[in-house]
Amino acid sequence: MMSNSRKYAFSWDTVGAELSQARPGLGESTKVEVYRLFQFTLRDVLESHYGTQVADGLFLEAGVLAGKAFFERYCKDISEPSVLLKTIQDQFRELGIGIVRFEKADTENMVFQLTVDEDLDCSGLPDTADHICVYDEGFIKGILDAYTGLDFTVREIDCWCSGARTCRFKGTVSAQ
Amino acid sequence: MPLLKVCLEHIRKMLFDAKPPDMPPEAQDMPELRVVHDYCFELRRILRDFSTGNLSEDICLRGSLAGSLKALQANLLHLTWQIQQVAGGDFTYRVDFMGEFSDAFNSMVVQLDSALSALRRSEDELLRLTEALQQEIELKNQAMSALRQSEASFKYEAEHDALTGVLNRRAFYEYAEAMLNRAQLSGQYCGLAIFDIDSFKPFNDTFGHLNGDLALSHVTSLAKATVRTGDSIGRFGGDEFVLFLSFSEEKAGKSIVERLRKAVAFSPVVTMEGERIALTISLGFICVPPDFQQARDADFLEELIHFADEALYRAKRGGRNKVSMRTLSNKQGMAKKSGAAGKKEKGAIAQ
Known part of the structure; x- marks a missing residue:
């Protein structure tokens, strides 16, 4: 039976503050491979315990939580859509998440289409038809949901390699 | 003709001919050539779309060539979006991909921003001058009105008896x-x-x-x-x-x-x-x-x-x-x- 009190409820406090002071020798950044080592071993364990579909669902959910936390931290006071999109581009680059480029931002019909180059999760992976960017899908959905108050569905609709790997995502409002 | 030569000739035609050839009858049983044939066929279609400005078609291929085409499509779509933002009045956008094209685009945005800023300054100045002129006209009209009243008053006083108001x-x-x-x-x-x-x-x-x-x-x-x-x-x-x-x-x-x-x-x-x-x-x-x-x-x-x-x-x-x-x-x-x-x-x- 699961206890009501939670050990790992997310807040930015759990990430830690003043990381540059907390790691004066190593600094506040680490290598992408370390990040991926953590993520893909966790995927491995989740998949082996719960199967691929559940593992992907859990990663998607974690991505949504991260996207909402990102919005709260970096975009909370933004009202203009164009400012939000620019902030997403700037912060993704600043934080090393990826290079975001919007292809479509239809705020009337609530359709957003963007590509992410040099993605933290999947750049450099082989160009396969496998659908692997579920965490990214959740992340983008978390931001759009938090900004609009709507329930978005975000899908990785394409990815390709031309040197670096690029993924294309499309966000639409979920059918009620 | 040896089968290898047939295959190579077919690939050459797929790349160079104005109209794509049908699969050669001699190679109908070669699935590898069928894959190459279909790939080239689709590439030709995509490139034709791009050449006429149609960027909206999905590219259903994979691999290096398809990746480059997708990258070009994504860059052009993104550039279109950037231009729309600039057209909407946001001059903070810059492009950092597509080489010389990016430089030209960024330069154009800077020039546009600068020209529009100068125009706005001129407009503001013009508005300020117009307001000043309107105030000046208003003052002049008030003075003219006062003068006319004064003239009328003088004329009346010059023509009328002060006590009774009848003519002098x-x-x-x-x-x-x-x-x-x-x-x-x-x-x-x-x-x-x-x-x-x-x-x-x-x-x-x-x-x-x-x-x-x-x-x-x-x-x-x-x-x-x-x-x-x-x-x-x-x-x-x-x-x-x-x-x-x-x-x-x-x-x-x-x-x-x-x-x-x-x-x-x-x-x-x-x-x-x-x-x-x-x-x-x-x-x-x-x-x-x-x-x-x-x-x-x-x-x-x-x-x-x-x-x-x-x-x-x-x-x-x-x-x-x-x-x-x-x-x-x-x-x-x-x-x-x-x-x-x-x-x-x-x-x-x-x-």
Whole structure:
């Protein structure tokens, strides 16, 4: 039976503050491979315990939580859509998440289409038809949901390699 | 032809020919060539779409070539979006991909931003100047309006008696001369009456000059109320006033001056102390028929005033509170003791 009190409820406090002071020798950044080592071993364990579909669902959910936390931290006071999109581009680059480029931002019909180059999760992976960017899908959905108050569905609709790997995502409002 | 050569020839045609070839019959059973054939076929379609500006088609291929095409498609789509943002007025966007194209785009945005900023500054300056000009015009209009009011006020003061508001002597002369001519042209009678307040000196001595002024104002108010629009009243000095009237027949003229006499007699003046004092006036009235043969000039006006003055004298001698009237007639000629000798033979006073 699961206890009501939670050990790992997310807040930015759990990430830690003043990381540059907390790691004066190593600094506040680490290598992408370390990040991926953590993520893909966790995927491995989740998949082996719960199967691929559940593992992907859990990663998607974690991505949504991260996207909402990102919005709260970096975009909370933004009202203009164009400012939000620019902030997403700037912060993704600043934080090393990826290079975001919007292809479509239809705020009337609530359709957003963007590509992410040099993605933290999947750049450099082989160009396969496998659908692997579920965490990214959740992340983008978390931001759009938090900004609009709507329930978005975000899908990785394409990815390709031309040197670096690029993924294309499309966000639409979920059918009620 | 060996099968390898057939395959290579087919691939060459897929790459170079204007129309894609069908699969060669000899290689129908080669799935590898079918894959290459389908891939090239799809590549040709995508490149044709790109060349005509169609970026919206999905690219359903994978691999390095397809990746490059997808990257080009994504870059162009993103660039389109960036241009839309710039078109919407956001000049903070910059492009950091597609090499020289990016440089040109960024340069264009900077130039646009700079040009639009300069235009906005010019517009602001123009607005500021327009507002300043409008204020200047407003001030000028106010000054003009004040000047016109001032001019009107000066003109009024120059032409009117300060106490009673009726015309002064000079203005009355100008007006009366013009009206004399107008009456003749329009075939109307006209007349000139001189009147003063009976026993005004004793009134002044008894009730004081301020009440005397009240009496003058009172009588002129009654006169203004009695005469018709277009007629005129002037003050010649002291308590002596003059009326110029136009009317359709002799009887009507007499009726007007008679009405004025009665109005004064039945309307006592209220002194500053609240006492009601009866006043009377005497009038001398000279009537000019429309067909009276005489030049209607300043000399003629002087003669009319002289005759009216004589008539007033007769009214006084007749016991005051009276109208003494005379009408000019062509038959009898002018009968005047002094002045305008050349006109004497044309008109006369009819008693």
